[in-house]
Amino acid sequence: MMRQPLRLGMVGGGEGAFIGAVHRMAAALDGDWRLVAGAFSTDEGRNQRTGAQLALDPARVYPTIEAMLTGEQALPADARIDAVAIVTPNHLHAPMAIAALDAGFHVFCEKPMAMSVAEAEAIARSAKASGRHFGLAFTYSGYPLVEEARARIARGELGDIRLVQVEYLQGWLSQPIDNGGNKQAEWRTDPARAGIGGCLGDIGTHAFHLAEHVSGRRVTALSADLSIHVPGRRLDDNVAALLRLDGDARGTLKASQVAAGEENGLKLRVYGSLGGLEWAQMEPNTLTLRWLDRPAEAVRAGGPGLGDSTMLLLRTPAGHPEGYVEAFGNLYRGFAAAIRGEAGPAFPGVPDGLRTMRFVEAMVASSKSDEKWTPLNLATDA
Structure with missing residues (x-):
């Protein structure tokens, strides 16, 4: 049937x-x-x-x-x-x-x-x-090679995680289009509809979620600088932060919507005691691995050497690019499986939402404070 x-x-x-x-x-x-x-x-x-x-x-x-x-x-x-x-x-x-x-x-x-x-x-x-x-x-957690990166780190292939660097750069708000009738820009820069974070809430949360999801480390404290570069704008359009993560790791986070000329530049680098990895959303079918004791590797979507949890997210053979819609589809597939009580791909849920909202509030508080470090609650439940 x-x-x-x-x-x-x-x-x-x-x-x-x-x-x-x-x-x-x-x-x-x-x-x-x-x-x-x-x-x-x-x-x-x-x-x-x-x-x-x-x-x-x-x-x-x-x-x-x-x-x-x-x-x-x-x-x-x-x-x-x-x-x-x-x-x-x-x-x-x-x-x-x-x-x-x-x-x-x-x-x-x-x-x-x-x-x-x-x-x-x-x-x-x-x-x-x-x-x-x-x-x-x-x-972005639905991309196959994001899952491959997460799984390799979880298996300990990079050794002890030391550095987590994430950036998300866009340029579409470099001019005051929020005052010129652009509806997508209008609500994203309106505190009544967007909240206390502009760029921070829109793409900074993506960067934060990706960094924690892949590295397996949780931010424990941060030192943030939120800035507005377009005159008259009411919410931040540029974000930078130093991060302290559990396991004594350190990190940086950058997010901007006024990086003129940038498209959708989400990039993640994670380094451990044995090697590092790099993934970029605009080239999502390649995961670069770098090692202390051997040449760098380029792992490709659909190619050899991928784990079972990565293969679950792929739909086409190697050389047939999959991207944004397919990654989104993986989340909906996992959501459907959970409703049916079946096994399926993981998808972000309540714990991820709570973490990112605590991140937003800590970033805003840090940017307003003269203290160097603002703690971030590790809790993932209400």
Whole structure:
């Protein structure tokens, strides 16, 4: 008997929204999900056009998330949605996630998890009380060679981890386009919708999550400098930090959206007592390994020498590039497997969301403080 896909409802991601389209492609990639409902925009015309473009039943294109949750609850269990994908600006993540979890639906949410640690903890409590799964779109953890790097470090191939260096450089906010009608820039630089971190919350959280996820080390203290380079901007557009990690490791983190000319320059380097590795998002199918006692290696996606957990994330033979959408699809595949109670790829969830929100608040506090080091709580639960 053919297994039916799980049913997905989406909030946000209306006509013209980049990230909503990415979520829909990723969810559909492996046949695990089918989009059947949505509340895509508060603009009713845009909302209805999006539903029509996606060939949805007009009765399941809802004006609000509240209407969607109520309408779907009224349907038979084998027809209603299984999960809600939240692809809205940050200020809506917590209220929408909590409402969906409390209504009995699983939630897959854009990052960052919320606007504050307090909101993230409230989501964690709702997820625990409801018994539903909560997934978080830290996409880069879904890349096969990110998993290969993580697994090799966990096996001790690099020896004792000493240095963790991560950077995420973009240039798209180098000019004041947030004052010129660019909707994606407007909300990301608005404290009421983005939160207390601009570049920090948008891409600094990705850098932080990737560094901890791959290295297996947790940041225990940090010394941060958040800056604004475009006059009149209200949130940081450039971030730098020194990091202290457990196991006596040291690190650096850089994130910028005013590095003019940069595209999506996410890079990670980790060094241990025996060797180091390097991965770059814009060349995601190569993992470079460097050793004290032998020549450097270039490990390739689909090539020889990959671990089982890496092979699980690959879809094509060597030389057939896989990238951003496929990495995103790995998260949705793992999310579906968890809901079905099956084994599948790991995906970021509540602990990752709580860690990154504590990181954001510690970074802001550090940047405002005259103290050299600001501690970062190691807890991963509410």
